[in-house]
Amino acid sequence: MSDSEEAVTAEEQPSTVPAGIAAARAALADVPAEPGVPKLDPILNATGVRRAFGGLVAVDVAHLEVQRGAITALIGPNGAGKTTFFNLLTGFDRPNRGEWVFDGRRADRMRSYQVARAGMVRTFQLTKALTRMTVMDNMLIGAADQVGEGFWAGLVHPLWKRQEAANREKALVLLERFKLIDKRDDYAGELSGGQRKLLEMARALMLNPRMVMLDEPMAGVNPALKQSLLEHIKDLREEGMTVLFVEHDMDMVHEIADWVAVMAAGELITEGTPDQISADRRVIDAYLGAHHDAAER
Numbered sequence: 001m002s003d004s005e006e007a008v009t010a011e012e013q014p015s016t017v018p019a020g021i022a023a024a025r026a027a028l029a030d031v032p033a034e035p036g037v038p039k040l041d042p043i044l045n046a047t048g049v050r051r052a053f054g055g056l057v058a059v060d061v062a063h064l065e066v067q068r069g070a071i072t073a074l075i076g077p078n079g080a081g082k083t084t085f086f087n088l089l090t091g092f093d094r095p096n097r098g099e100w101v102f103d104g105r106r107a108d109r110m111r112s113y114q115v116a117r118a119g120m121v122r123t124f125q126l127t128k129a130l131t132r133m134t135v136m137d138n139m140l141i142g143a144a145d146q147v148g149e150g151f152w153a154g155l156v157h158p159l160w161k162r163q164e165a166a167n168r169e170k171a172l173v174l175l176e177r178f179k180l181i182d183k184r185d186d187y188a189g190e191l192s193g194g195q196r197k198l199l200e201m202a203r204a205l206m207l208n209p210r211m212v213m214l215d216e217p218m219a220g221v222n223p224a225l226k227q228s229l230l231e232h233i234k235d236l237r238e239e240g241m242t243v244l245f246v247e248h249d250m251d252m253v254h255e256i257a258d259w260v261a262v263m264a265a266g267e268l269i270t271e272g273t274p275d276q277i278s279a280d281r282r283v284i285d286a287y288l289g290a291h292h293d294a295a296e297r
């Protein structure tokens with residue numbers, strides 16, 4: 001390539017890269033690929049988080065910082081402790097020890113609804129009970145934690161009524177955005193796998209999160225909806241949200257993650273960019289190797 005061609009390419013780049021990606025990549029550009037490495041501006045900073053079930057140590061993370069405004073993937077083989085770690089961070093389970101700060105506030109003593117109010121919201125797979133409710137009611141439940149300790153407290157709370165109209169408005173806007181508006185009166189159980197994932201994400205946004213935690217957002221999603229889901233996740237970053245997601249699909253990790261944290265047997269074994277992680281021997285041995293083997297069988 002000539003010097004002049006190079007200059008044109010370099011000049012064109014800033015306008016083609018969305019601001020959210022550019023900021024996330026810049027923040028992570030000089031961060032070494034090491035477990036527990038400090039970040040420029042961490043929204044979440046966790047230390048010494050341990051959870052054992054009897055003799056089994058499910059989570060033993062020495063240190064993890066999550067960069068604000070970036071999309072971070074949490075990967076690892078089955079049973080690595082990813083979901084348990086999510087549950088701990090969001091107050092749905094209690095650690096044996098460990099502390100973490102979310103957006104400047106100690107969060108390890110908070111209950112789940114307090115964590116959600118503080119701005120860290122996780123998605124949930126639709127339970128059986130939720131599939132028997134309409135899409136709109138699912139969205140309203142998503143907002144319930146704003147008014148009390150969970151949905152039932154919200155129902156009897158006087159604030160609930162006043163907030164309901166506002167919540168309905170907000171739900172309609174989100175359902176429009178996630179292309180579920182025509183489904184609002186359908187039972188959630190009638191949605192396809194991909195539409196359920198869209199609903200889970202839309203429901204999480206009812207709480208105006210600053211950080212969204214997605215547990216396997218691509219599981220059970222057909223290829224046609226995958227791209228749409230990926231775009232929705234990228235949009236969250238463009239809106240300034242931080243995303244932490246658990247995923248087995250490495251293509252997806254490569255496509256949207258700015259940073260990858262790898263767990264194995266409860267510990268954080270390494271971190272880095274998707275390219276660095278794919279080339280890491282320990283990751284290939286602990287995770288990718290196992291998946292390649294499974295694919296070959």
Ligand SMILES: Nc1ncnc2c1ncn2[C@@H]1O[C@H](COP(=O)(O)OP(=O)(O)OP(=O)(O)O)[C@@H](O)[C@H]1O
Pocket residue numbers: 053056057058076077078079080081082083084085
């Ligand atoms: N409530 C529980 N009681 C006992 N053991 C548990 C409990 N929850 C999780 N475990 C165990 O802790 C370990 C970590 O499980 P976890 O579900 O967090 O892993 P994961 O990385 O999310 O796995 P996957 O990718 O399969 O979802 C596993 O050995 C699991 O069997």
